[in-house]
Amino acid sequence: MSKINKRIIEEKAFKIVMHTVCAAVVLIFLIMLATIVIKGLPGLNLKMLTHQPLRGSYAEGGGGILNAILGSVYLALGATFLAGLIGIPVALFINVYLKKNSRFATLIRFSFDVLWGIPSIVYGAFGFIIMIFFHMRSSLLAGIITIAFLELPIMTRAADSILKMVPLELKEISLSLGATRFETAFRIIFKQAFPGILTAILIGLGRGIGDAAAVMFTAGYTDSLPTSLFRPVATLPLAIFYQLGTPFPEVQQRGYTSALVLMLVILFISIFSRILTKRFQQNVLR
């Protein structure tokens, strides 16, 4: 009898531990949100969002973070566009042109999985080498290219897993009606999986906009607004990092507010992409 009791008690104990761990995870997440909101909110006002930092008066901390907001938007949109231009066709290629379980498809998936695991700082270093090779200086363009490399595996993997769920019959029906594989891929499969592909693109965008290590070398940093592809730009993650590193409370406040803005943008992207995924799952033909 006591043996059985012990077994049941062990199970109960572990159940309690598991509940505690899950509660702790949710709690940590909420504490994180609360911390950033509490610290960032006092500095959040229209001036902060619509002005660049006042030049020459770093210690006084006047002005806002428009330079970083605009820089991040340009950089992330450019990189996402570039990565999507390469990644989405490759994902379609694997799923429409290649046979299921073909060696080449496995090889491509393998490369993307390996690329996915490479730390962003290494992409930054690689981007830096390319820059030196072409005698470029740190600029918006170099940042876009580097972040595109970073986003490419994330986006392609996500798009691939969505396209895998599109039923094979759809492809077969389209081909048997006389459509070419190109038409099947871009008119039929792409349309069917569109919300899912948009999710993949948004996941890439979210990662791209939040990354700091890769843009440090390549995009540089500046207090002025982005004007050209060939000049350095500020980005929100680096704005947070540099401004928190200063000893001036007013400048640090700008950093906290930047953190709040960045977090809201990323949460918005994540939640929006979750909604799209749900919609995709409803649309899938079964």
Next chain:
Amino acid sequence: MLTKRTIKDILAKHAMFFLACAVSLLVIFIFGGLFFKSSTILKNKPLAELLFSVDWHPSRGNFGFAPFIMGTIWVTVVAIFLAVPASLLTAIFLAEYAHKKIRGVIKPVLDLLAGISPVIFGVFGILVIVPFVGNGLKPFCEKFLGFIPFFRSDNFTGYSVLSAGIVLAIMIFPTMAQVAEEVVNSVPQETRESSLALGATKWETIKYVVVKKAGAGIIAAIILGLSRAFGETIAVLMVVGNVIKVPHSLFDAAYTLPALIANNYGEMMSIPLYDSALLLAALILLAVTVFFNIGAWFILLRIEKSYV
């Protein structure tokens, strides 16, 4: 019969084939580029000196990576030690026990947590974890566990290996939990049923049957988390203290390889061999993470094949 449509099809096929090949070769390009750039220092210094010397004075031409390598290993091990039990329990809970409603809360939280920018984790680390470690854990541990050198340190602040480990643990937790949950889910239902039918409790079934079956995949999940932790830059840089010394305690400040690259790229062009040394650091990071990821990939591939 080459109509316009078939020409388009063939052109698109070749274009996409080319793109796919180019992307597949990207890893090799990155390796090649970093190796080419770091070959300068590899030619000038013996590899053993680079890896095992603790003397880091670029201006005097001494490039010993040991403090950074040890710092990275310490931080990664602490993070794994904290994150593995938590993420495995979460994965098992989500796959085996959790009510649909609880899953509906935890899974989105994991997704959102995985998407949050490393910088935000860094800010959270500075505001919450560092004070918690510096004012709470450190005095407590020194008072009660101070006789163990592991818990003793002359570092006054909370910027330490432990803070970085905690922040990293929170960062890698979602990835590990998600992969592990998928693996546990992929264990066939019949396996569970036969164990339950033999009179095992649900927990015994999980402990002796499910975890055993999912073992390889769980290891893959851990490897993926490990490689994430190994290469994380900004979040660690913000809380680890950045002191060039081999750490000996949880509360010592440390310096990691990614942080070394991020902190010094500005001045690296002015000192000879410095740029080459920093790119060697990137090469080491690349080699380690690629090695881990390939290992995890083969394990996961075998699992996928065995259940399909």
